[in-house]
Amino acid sequence: MRRAFIPLSLGLALLAFGAAALPLPRDALWLVVRSCIVAQDTFGNPFPCLKVDAGQGAGPGYAIVRAPDRSTHVILTPIVHIPGIESPELLREDAGAYWRAAFEARRYVVESAGGRIRERDVGLALNSMDTRSQDQLHIHAECFRPNVLATLRASAPPPNAGWGRLRATLEGEPYLLRTLTRAELDATNLFALLAAMPGAGGDPSRSKALLIEVGDLLVLAATRSSRRSIESLLDHGCARTLKQG
Template sequence: MRRAAILLSLGLGLLAFGAAALPLPRDALWLVVRSCIVAQNTIGSPFPCLKVDAGRGAEPGYAIVRAPDRSTHIIVTPLVHIAGVESPKVLRDGAGAYWRAAFAARRYVIESAGGRIGESAVGLALNSMDTRSQDQLHIHAECFRPDVMAALRADRVPPGSGWHPVRAVIDRERYLARAVSRDDLASGNLFEVVATLPGAGGDLSRSKVLLVEAGDHFILAATRSSRRSIENLLDHGCSRTLKQG
């Protein structure tokens, strides 16, 4: 009976999240996470996730999932139900762990690309409440389109200088960007940084967020126009990135 329950749980997760050609219910990712937790706790395997980390101390747990559309498209999501960026939970102590987990998960993107790209080619992205397709907080780790990478790095935003307009229009939207240090990522909470976006007033619900490596620091970019999904900025399969390299 217990084995049957496990298999049923796994099956539901795969059916909900793996059928990429079908419209996915908005709780599909959460069903997958629950399946992974059951599998990890009962048979010692996170399948269908790549990894389940229970967390430690103030650091919350997370799951790493390979998205059904491309092998290089990696998703990091909490082990608890958090609907999205609008949740007050993202501003609590420890929520920065989700960004750190996504940053570490870049290795799965690199491995899936056959090791032919470097870490700096992989960015992190987060949709707003209006542009996401799943009602479970998740951060994308994937290659960005080369033109998006170039646009974000071109302005050379100096560390400690606050938010600056990105000169280039990215996917028909205007972004603001600021530099964040490796220490900010390692010990801080980038959700709190995004909450300081001019005009946001601490409201993250409309914020769409990008993070890219830029030498010895990172560029954090965000927009509150949120008309288009972050998916438009991703280079699924890293095909354009590989061609450029």
């Protein structure tokens, strides 16, 4: 029965998740993840995922998937079903591992661009419950539009300053931002930070967020506005990033 499930699930996953021009079912990503887990367990190859990590010790497992729209766009997602940022299990301390693994996954973006971009030009993005297209938690790793990076880097507050307001807007939306050290990324659950940001009231469901590198520091930016997907800030294919470089 399990062997019969493998070609069927892989076929459905590739059909659903690979047809970028078509509207995707909201469970397409979860179907892909399930297929990758079976493929990894059975063949030792996580295809169609780039990687499946079962987790170590208390660390949660995750999969890395190449998005269907651009080769430089990768997605990190849990190997258990977690609908999205509103899921209460993300407030547990170990859930911060998803952000750390996504941060490391930036190397796949650099590799896909033939090494012509720097990891510091690759950021992470997470949609709110209202703006996501898939009901499986996923963190995007992709190049960010150069003007977005420049705005955030110029406005980065000092470490330990907490949340501050971005003077400019991004795509007409107001953002709050705070600076983190690498040590804080290693020790902190960013989902919990988003739940505690001003205006969230412990409910992160309407928050969308991004994480970028600024020298030796990181900037976490978030908004409660739901006018558009956080992906509008990405430079899909890294075209603008490559042109600027």
